[in-house]
Amino acid sequence: MRTVAGVGAAVLALSSSGEIVLLAVLLGVAAGDTVVGAVAVLATGAAALRWGTTSLDAIAGAQTVLGPAVAVGPLVAVGSAWCAAAALILIKAPGPGAVVFGLTAGLIAAGPSGGPGPVAVRIAAAALGAGLAVAAQHRAPSAARPAAMVLAAGAVILAGVS
Amino acid sequence: MTLGWVTATMGRWDLPFETTGRGTAAAAAATALAGLAWGPRTGRGAPASVAALLVLAVGVAQAAGGSALLLTAALAFAAGTEAVPVLREGARNRLRSAPALGLVAAIVFVVAGMVFDGGAGISRPLPSVRLIGAVSGVVAGALLVLVASLGSSRARPLVVPGLLIGLAAAPALPQMAVAGTAAAAATMLAFHLPGRPTLAFAALALGAAALQDAGQVPDLLAAAAVLGVAFINPVSAVLGIPAAAALASVAASTRMEPALAVVVVCAAATALALSRGAAERARDPQIGIASTMLPVFVLAIWLVFSPGSWGWSGARGLGTYDRGVLVASASMLLALVGRRVPGLLPRPTSS
Numbered sequence: 001m002r003t004v005a006g007v008g009a010a011v012l013a014l015s016s017s018g019e020i021v022l023l024a025v026l027l028g029v030a031a032g033d034t035v036v037g038a039v040a041v042l043a044t045g046a047a048a049l050r051w052g053t054t055s056l057d058a059i060a061g062a063q064t065v066l067g068p069a070v071a072v073g074p075l076v077a078v079g080s081a082w083c084a085a086a087a088l089i090l091i092k093a094p095g096p097g098a099v100v101f102g103l104t105a106g107l108i109a110a111g112p113s114g115g116p117g118p119v120a121v122r123i124a125a126a127a128l129g130a131g132l133a134v135a136a137q138h139r140a141p142s143a144a145r146p147a148a149m150v151l152a153a154g155a156v157i158l159a160g161v162s
Numbered sequence: 163m164t165l166g167w168v169t170a171t172m173g174r175w176d177l178p179f180e181t182t183g184r185g186t187a188a189a190a191a192a193t194a195l196a197g198l199a200w201g202p203r204t205g206r207g208a209p210a211s212v213a214a215l216l217v218l219a220v221g222v223a224q225a226a227g228g229s230a231l232l233l234t235a236a237l238a239f240a241a242g243t244e245a246v247p248v249l250r251e252g253a254r255n256r257l258r259s260a261p262a263l264g265l266v267a268a269i270v271f272v273v274a275g276m277v278f279d280g281g282a283g284i285s286r287p288l289p290s291v292r293l294i295g296a297v298s299g300v301v302a303g304a305l306l307v308l309v310a311s312l313g314s315s316r317a318r319p320l321v322v323p324g325l326l327i328g329l330a331a332a333p334a335l336p337q338m339a340v341a342g343t344a345a346a347a348a349t350m351l352a353f354h355l356p357g358r359p360t361l362a363f364a365a366l367a368l369g370a371a372a373l374q375d376a377g378q379v380p381d382l383l384a385a386a387a388v389l390g391v392a393f394i395n396p397v398s399a400v401l402g403i404p405a406a407a408a409l410a411s412v413a414a415s416t417r418m419e420p421a422l423a424v425v426v427v428c429a430a431a432t433a434l435a436l437s438r439g440a441a442e443r444a445r446d447p448q449i450g451i452a453s454t455m456l457p458v459f460v461l462a463i464w465l466v467f468s469p470g471s472w473g474w475s476g477a478r479g480l481g482t483y484d485r486g487v488l489v490a491s492a493s494m495l496l497a498l499v500g501r502r503v504p505g506l507l508p509r510p511t512s513s
Contacts, residue, residue: 007497008490018486021407026490034438041430048414054407055482160418 006030006100013104014126016060016113020044023056027104030097035145039091039152040101043084046155047108050080050162060113060122068110068121073162080158085109087152089133090144102126102133296334300368303328307364310391321391325364325384332371341421344369345428352432356439359399362432363387369425370409375416378480379408385465385472392458396443399436401462404469406433407483467491 009026012018024044028037048054050069051062066072069081088105092098106129112118136144306324309317332340348365355361367383370376386401406429413426465472467487470480 003501004494004497008494011493012486012490015489017489019407019411019483021403021410022483022486022490025403025406028437032441034434037437038434041433045410048410052415054411054414056486057482 002030002032003096006097010100010103012056013100013107016056016107016111018056020048020054020056020059023104027093027097027100030100031093032097033094035149036091036093036097036101039087039148040104042152042156043087043108044104046080046084046152046159049156049159050077057113060107060111063110063112064114064118068112068125070109076158077162080155080162081109083151083155083158085129087148087155089129089136090140090148090151092137092140092145092148093133094137098133098137099130102130105129105133296331299327299331300335300340303331304365304368307361307387311358311360311364311394318391321360321364321388325367325387328364328368329371329380329384332368335372337372337374337419338421338424340372341369342424344372345425345432349428349431349435352435352439356399356435357396357443358390358394359396359402359436359439360387360390360394362436363390363402363405366405366425366429366432369428373422373425374419375412377408377412379405379412382408382465382469382472389458389462389465392455393462396436396439398462399433399440400466402433402436403466404480404483408469408480 005026009023009030012023012026021044024037024041027040027044031037031040047059047069050073051059053059053062063069070078070085072078085105085108088101088108091101093101103126106125106127107122109129110125111122113122303324303326306320306327310319310321310324332344344365348362348369351365352359352362363383364387367380367387370383371380373379382405383402386398386405390398390401409426409429413422416422418426468484470484
């Protein structure tokens with residue numbers, strides 16, 4: 001069940017289809033852990049608050065027009081995107097779930113859609129996110145998880161004030 | 163009877179009472195729940211029980227699109243018909259006084275409408291403009307939902323009029339008071355009774371109905387509550403996913419008022435509590451669906467997979483959600499098939 005949900009979440013994230021709530025639910029099921037699921041909800045919620053929409057299509061479209069979330073906009077909004085992405089990586093989702101969390105982190109940070117250029121940025125961000133998440137799963141200290149929770153909460157607060 | 167009602171509404175027949183698509187759907191839901199839960203009585207109780215079912219459906223339809231007069235009469239009659247025999251026989255459920263609560267709720271609503279609203283409350287459409295009428299509506303609605311969720315299975319149809327009254331009356335009350343109280347109650351109910359998501363959904367629906375720009379959130383929560391009461395199973399928490407998506411959309415796209423913030427935070431806590439209950443229950447290998455519940459199961463699947471097509475319930479603008487569910491379902495189906503082929507996808511270890 002967790003693997004299947006992870007596949008669904010990965011496809012949603014990579015294709016930017018559907019609602020961000022659905023992505024958060026599937027990430028939570030893939031993780032099979034309440035705390036990890038809560039971080040997924042907070043991080044994706046921060047992205048929705050930052051862009052003013054819960055549509056993954058619209059979030060990708062906005063990044064295509066304006067630029068990657070971690071590089072454009074007010075400082076607090078940029079900080080929110082960095083915090084959300086870092087939280088998804090550092091929470092150390094169990095098993096193959098780490099890859100999906102990393103993909104989502106990459107797409108929250110820099111997930112434009114459209115022509116070849118934006119798609120290349122998107123693929124690079126997703127690959128980097130997945131790699132960092134797997135590395136964090138194996139090598140990050142135990143303090144990474146509490147730090148991820150703080151970062152996720154911070155992402156929501158920063159997105160709210162931006 | 164339900165078929166005739168639906169045909170009359172779709173064919174725009176002239177009927178002696180007002181019908182709307184929403185009213186017809188609500189009446190059909192009440193009738194279906196009654197069909198699932200109300201076994202035929204024997205002896206003198208049988209005619210009264212059948213009459214209660216008929217009047218309840220008429221009342222529900224009227225409440226959703228017309229005068230409140232028939233609704234109050236129907237509630238009093240249906241609740242009273244259910245209360246007297248059950249109290250005489252001795253209730254074997256957890257809440258022995260549940261049917262009596264339903265009767266009290268109906269009487270409170272009628273009396274409040276007649277006395278405090280000068281009789282106008284029972285002869286014009288809901289919601290009531292007077293504060294006392296609205297308060298009595300919310301209280302009566304909450305009591306009816308409690309009766310439906312905690313009482314005997316025969317009381318389950320009362321969830322439909324309970325939600326209709328509550329959702330119609332809530333906007334007439336102070337936004338922050340209703341939203342805060344109802345949302346906090348939803349969180350508390352979710353943590354204490356995770357096996358009955360209907361209660362949490364109904365309370366959240368009341369809270370959302372009090373908000374100014376909640377869109378389709380109250381209707382989607384009400385639909386989840388009505389379907390959930392048929393299952394009485396923690397896994398029915400998944401019925402709330404479309405409402406969660408709609409609430410998130412409202413929160414992300416509008417200015418975050420304090421009342422909306424309270425509802426969003428309480429909804430997140432409620433989702434956390436319900437998901438824990440659902441996860442525990444989902445691990446049970448004995449989980450299954452009775453054949454009589456298949457129609458409700460189909461409706462539940464419809465709600466979760468394509469709420470954008472529930473136009474009659476007020477749901478709209480959920481095309482993105484529908485597309486996402488389609489994409490995710492297709493990929494998950496392929497993954498399931500892939501797991502059957504050795505080596506394509508990793509299988510979980512048994513340790």
